[in-house]
Amino acid sequence: xxxxxxxxxxPFKVRSYEVDHNKEASIxxxxxxxxxxxxxxxxxxEFDISDLQKQGLTWILYKLQVxxxxxxxxxxxVHVKTWPSTGDGLRAYRDYELYNxxxxxxxxxxxxxxxxxxxKKRPVKMPDELMSSRFETDSHVLELHKxxxxxxxxxxxxxxxxxxxxxxxxxxxxxxxxxxDWVTGYNHSEKAQKxxxxxxxxxxxxTKAGDKxxxxxxxxxxxxxxxNSTLFKNNDKQIIANARTSWS
Numbered sequence: 001x002x003x004x005x006x007x008x009x010x011p012f013k014v015r016s017y018e019v020d021h022n023k024e025a026s027i028x029x030x031x032x033x034x035x036x037x038x039x040x041x042x043x044x045x046e047f048d049i050s051d052l053q054k055q056g057l058t059w060i061l062y063k064l065q066v067x068x069x070x071x072x073x074x075x076x077x078v079h080v081k082t083w084p085s086t087g088d089g090l091r092a093y094r095d096y097e098l099y100n101x102x103x104x105x106x107x108x109x110x111x112x113x114x115x116x117x118x119x120k121k122r123p124v125k126m127p128d129e130l131m132s133s134r135f136e137t138d139s140h141v142l143e144l145h146k147x148x149x150x151x152x153x154x155x156x157x158x159x160x161x162x163x164x165x166x167x168x169x170x171x172x173x174x175x176x177x178x179x180x181d182w183v184t185g186y187n188h189s190e191k192a193q194k195x196x197x198x199x200x201x202x203x204x205x206x207t208k209a210g211d212k213x214x215x216x217x218x219x220x221x222x223x224x225x226x227x228n229s230t231l232f233k234n235n236d237k238q239i240i241a242n243a244r245t246s247w248s
Contacts, residue, residue, distance in 0.1 A: 008041035024071035152230035154237035157214035
């Protein structure tokens with residue numbers, strides 16, 4: 001269980017631009033809530049991106065797992081509960097729970113973060129203050145995904161979009177949630193009557209404005225509602241993320 005002293009709760013209103021054709025929040029909208037809650041909490045604890053940048057460091061999201069039980073609808077008020085936990089010295093973890101106004105659990109998430117040296121562009125050991133025993137926990141809302149996700153070949157990858165300035169975050173790289181939009185929103189014509197209710201995504205490389213984005217998909221032959229995806233960038237088809245999604 002989280003250390004309640006270091007858990008954090010923040011409300012959100014599901015806006016019109018965050019819902020899909022079903023008038024329900026998209027999975028990327030929920031990931032946005034999780035990301036915003038994490039940033040607000042990190043700021044409160046004084047180790048958000050701005051604090052790390054003073055030391056020549058920054059946060060990067062390595063892996064994100066999200067499972068949705070019920071999608072909130074347009075104008076519904078929801079709140080995210082989140083808390084950080086120590087990892088293995090190179091990664092830190094953060095759990096999320098999404099509730100409606102009746103305190104019914106709608107979705108859960110688990111993220112794995114790394115601290116990167118901005119100049120060297122390499123992961124570094126977590127600062128000691130982030131590895132404090134106050135954040136220790138051996139339980140999470142989802143089972144921690146430790147293995148690498150499947151990488152698909154680029155020979156069947158399809159061009160889907162060009163990254164724009166409006167896609168960038170504070171690090172001047174494409175926001176993590178845009179990757180989720182690309183994985184879940186540019187494919188699966190056969191899934192038009194279904195919705196992504198679970199995603200695991202592993203980020204491999206940064207993307208900047210002007211990069212050409214390609215996507216390759218492969219349905220799991222044993223699980224028709226599970227799809228493996230790989231995102232590539234530019235003509236050399238560098239892998240930028242691998243993902244696995246489930247649809248229902």
